[in-house]
Amino acid sequence: MNTANTSTVETQDPPVGQSSEAVATPLQPKPAQAVLSRRLAIGLIGMLLASLLAILNEQVTALAMTDVQGVFSIGHDDGTWLTTLFEAANVATMVFAPWFGITFTLKRFTIGAVIATMFFGFLCPFAPNLFTLYALRVLQGIAGGCIPPMLIIVALRYLPPEVKLYGLAGYALTATFGPALGAPLAALWTEYVSWQMVFWQIVPLGVLSCVAIQQGLPPDPLKLERLGSFNWTGFLTGFPAVAMVVIGLLQGDRLDWLNSGFIRVMFGGGTLLFVTFLVNEWFAPVPFFKLQMLSRRNFSHGLLTLTGAVILLVGVAAIPGQFLARIHTYRPLQTSPLSLLVAIPLLIALPATAAVLNLKRVDCRWVMAIGLSLMVTTCLMGSFMTSEWVRENFYFLQSLQIVAQPMLIMAILMGVTTGLPPTEGPFASAMFNSVKTFSAALATGLIEGLGTAREHFHSHVLVDHLGNNALIASQSIDAAHGLGELAHRVHEQAVVLTSADLYRVMAGVAVALLLLVPVLPVRIYPPWTTTPPSSH
Template sequence: MTSLAVPATLEAASKSSVGIPPIFGPRIIIGLVGVLLAVLVSGLNDMVTKLALADIRGALAIGYDEGTWLVASYTATSVAAMAFAPWCSVTFSLRRFTLCAISLFTVLGVLSPFAPNYESLLLMRTLQGLAGGALPPMLMTVALRFLPANLKLYGLAGYALTATFGPGLGTPLAGLWTEYLSWRWTFWQIIAPSLLAMVAVAYGLPQDPLRLERLKQFNWRGLLLGFPAICMLVIGILQGNRLDWFESSLIGWLLGGGLLLLVLFLVNEWSQPVPFFKLQMLGIRNLSFALLTLAGVLVVLLAVIIIPSSYLAQVQGYRPIQTAPVMLLMAVPQLIALPLVAALCNLRWVDCRWVLGIGLSLLALSCIGGSQLTSAWIRDDFYGLQLLQIFGQPMAVLPLLMLATGSISPQEGPFASAWFNTVKGLAAVIATGVLDALTTVRLHFHSTVLVDNLGNSPLADSNSAGLAHRLHQQAVVLTSSDLYLCMAGIALALILLIFWLPTRIYPPRAPT
């Protein structure tokens, strides 16, 4: 079996700059922590500003529709940047490119609350998404390049934090800033950790030489096709539910044009000598399985955050700060659970496919339990479900990273990073679109059924406003139950794939 490997191009660059490969030590660890901090902050910036959007819109006198474009533009450029950042990090050096991305990300965050008008704020958010999206691929590259073989899984566990730990902090932080400080802190929260990350990266990561000769082989056609394709698809998906999908000519143009450009982009990549995406790698069973399963897992992980938050807000009237304990119970223990799961997968006698199966089973069990919710549930009733998520999430994510990176050759490392991060970003967007569409469809269905069942009851004529409110609450409860059942079905379906798609992968080196 091929062990987790360092991208050869990056390793060669390092050797040429210092003469010998970087020696692992505290300095490298500090650099890795700096990149991890920057990636977590980038994800939190997206989550917190999205959750606090109502306060931001109120302060800046921005309408609801305009607010959705702030979210969509940030996400679109963020996902698109993940596809092309690995090539840039090799060309301009990993350390230099990472520092530039963090710097631009921080400066735009500082300036955003002072935007003179909506258009300038939209431009700043779009550019900030571009800078923030360039960071996640750097984290995977640093973990695979600099960590010793028996510690690589712990580096990947740090990357997994961006899918398990980071999203759970969005609600608590949004509640903290909007309730106790100011809406401006939803933008400014990034300043201190970003500056700390820059210091850690500047100190800890070795400096590679510039490789500007790669610009002569730059895949311009791929960039001109792929970047707008990804942006159009992301915006079309995020705006689709609001504009009633294909009933809107704009959504039809975005999704249709985006798919056409994406097909042309993939055709171009197949024949390019230096592509951004190496399509031939999809023939590797474990990588294809990991990418497919990752998309499904991210749908479930996003749902277990959105469903309880939405239910508590609409049925029980909770503010984000009141929902925070539910999210924190799931997020904070990840700091312990992920290293434990990494240690488990690092044992040679442990098959990571079984770990993945157990993790998906815990997610399915949690969702089945959630499907039993009623209008009487309060915050405390979700704690048991979140406890299952504590180990279910890392056990579902980390084995996928191991399967994806453990079956590739050293030369394919940068391509695997581009594949994994781009699919991760697109999967999160698709998950949002799917959940929005399912919520709308089931909410309309249950509302119609409840009204039909009410019929000509005498209750229909008394306190109609209060009755309408109760009907909406009950429709939300039934919709939340349906969504939980859908997520359980996705998790169970992914378990079935384990039996025939992935092959056994051993850790890089078992601990002695």
Template sequence: MSSPTPIPAAAPSPTPFDGRLAVGLFGVLIAALISGINDRVTEITLIDSLGVFGLGHDEGTWISTAYAAAEVSAMLIAPWLAITFSIRRFAIAVTVVFTLLGVIIPMSPNLQTLLVLRVLQGLAGGALPPLLMTVALRFLPWNIKLYGLSAYALTATFGPNLAMPLAALWTEQSDWRLVFWQIVPAGLVGAALIAYGLPQDPLRLERFMQADWMGAALGMGWISMLVIALSQGERLDWLASPIIVAMLMGVAVCLPLFLLNEWYHPLPLFKLQLLKRRNFAYGLSTLCLFVIVATAGSAIPAAYLMEIHHYRPQQVMPIALMIALPQLVLAPLVAFVINRHWLDSRYVLAGGLILLTIACIGASFITSDWIREDFYALQVLHAIGQPMVVVPLLKNATGVIAPMEGPFASAMVNALRGMSAVVAGSAVENFITQREHFHSNVLLDAVGSRWHTLSPLVTQGSVAELAERVRGQALVLSFSDAFLALLLIIAVLFLILLTLPKRAYPPQPPVQP
């Protein structure tokens, strides 16, 4: 690890912390959490929703793709809009719009209307997580800033893992429309708390004269095209599809132009110069890779139980809850621990990576005999390890960010984190599919080599049973390979930890003149 740097002096907080600000921050947290939960719940329950709308699988995938592209694109521009219209005013508006769209979507009369409404909801929902980080960096005083960042960490650890239990609740125990309507009470409460608690900044409409219009067009363009390519690539056979080829070519053109524009623009959406600060570059790269590990940590056990043992979401629910619920205590606890001058938070982060490594090694020994209870100990390791990684990396990354730079940092962190979530989902699914094909071919070759001795004993029914057993074993082996692949990502995280970040001290009180 790099040598420590002198303890920096923190900039004074622009607003004294009081109870009203705590209420406002809690409102933004609620809004950000329901945004992530809505995304995951609707994705999990897609099959049930398609039947109600009378849509097929291919049409359903485009609904998910459109939402994801809009959501990540909004993360790029939300901090700029929040500063322009004021954080309080913008947060209330997008929370209310997001909530109202949730009410309307189940009433969609056709596919076109459903697509438009989901895109609009994706734009509103994607704007909410960046606001939570922006508020924490903009308003919180030095002595509780880490606790505000631990609240943001819940959007990466608590929210996504709560989605499976909620999906099971609404689809198996209640009305399917609650998949969309579940956000309404929390959304209205969140908007009310924001209105009560957040300070009201003035409008800054003069920023439109300096707006980075080219950056917004290029940024939202390459993000949308990359999301489409990643989410539709496997279904459309990648480079065999003209659509995927066009999307990838668009990314190849727009992304370099976007980066070049952001480097020279006086008021960019991405302030790339922040990457010169080693701790910010470390936090950004680590968060992107961690999202893949965290996503797979709950997605792979759930997929295994559903595919091999045909569990319903309600039966998988305890697996997700074992990661989700402890975060409400562990995230602020980790913030409390690392908010000490004598403790180097890099060692806490390394401890979290070690726990995740042990969990992945243990899970790689998976067999077809494993049931839900066999995952419990491994999920406990994930529950403890994930906040030990996320909270310290946020401390390291934001410790070098001044309050006025918060919107730039928030746009970069959230847009790339959102893109990483799309990459994670696509990578895990495609990796398991490819490994299943590989193992199926190997197993079928082994069966074929002994077919001359087995064929006299084989009946039509036993052939079907044999094919099903081969597929099941191939899936189990592919899940094992997926856990081993996660070890490679964790190894990269260790390498980055050992080489890039400097020691970050807790925030300090402002220097008195």
């Protein structure tokens, strides 16, 4: 129930000659409504810019890493660790960042994290050797992982109920608009400016966000006494657990998954430590994860749906780019229009979706169902792709995402956050952001692993088919003017079939999430309404 919108009033029988209104005495004064002042709005914009900075830093560096490896003369295998170590540190940090944010205050902690992210990013181009670059990427991953969770906490704490969904739309903007800008910016810096800008692009945005946060957010007192009750068991088991599993996911395809002893150690050790972490969190007096919140149906449904939604968003963004790069040798500059087609309209679509969900008569479950249905449509249409498809063939599919993504993400955010008291904001932020970033690593591992397996399968089937039909094979070789050209055609067709399979898998994920909508979540209402939201 939204305590900011209700008050408890107890009445007693009036003395003779007095009306009941004259003696009705409230037991508690009505809580003061939050007010969105101009100064606070500046602070919130600063938090939004800081979160966008963290997402852009992650996405652009990952997409431009091939160029960075070329500059430093780093081989492919060593180069993969530049992204893996960053992501492992980034995801693991998000579990614990809200606790530190409350302890050191949201303003100080966020500004410190932004400055650290800029500082380590600025140093990356000057790294004298590979191991120094590894260390800088780990430190930047830790600093960047501290930023996004702060945005949800600030939105839940300071925004009035009437505009809370618009604040959450700002967070959704960082999760959808930010990644969509990754490819265009990576292409801009590497093709036209300088590879150093891949790391330095965040500096102007970081300075602006720090100034806005410092000027806009109200000061909070330090709570250093919390350090005495720091949950060391949770930290020492949770941080390496998450990092190990993420490393296993991102290095699994390269090292052949469970056929590698290293990957088995990462998954086995990480899983064991994570189970220990969860058991500790259940009983810890000051936990990082408040697992009891999962008893709320909408909260648990939101986290479950978030996992599938992130897999969907990563998949529908990655499949066209990989297909065009491998079939038509597109560079990031040539695939950028696909990303921009989604990114720019989201600036309007996300606030518009928030406005719709802010209407009391709108059921967010229907909004989520429509968004998932559009996702299913997109994936099924993509599964009919052929080798003749070029960038223009994906435009309509990407256009559907302009409507689908805001409906899905905003409905999830509304379900997770509505009814949460401010004291539970840090727990919700830690769990939500950790699940979101971990799901992105899971999606990457799924797409790479499944893509490799299906491509090998289709290649073997095509080669066997040619081998079992000598006449067809002979004609194909004559038509292709040699075995080399025939091998290229087999590889091309295998890539097409693999991309179609990945689209079908994404459709299956969307259908599974769609089937949960009428079963698990219950009806909730916008934060401004006095109608109590159901959460159990």
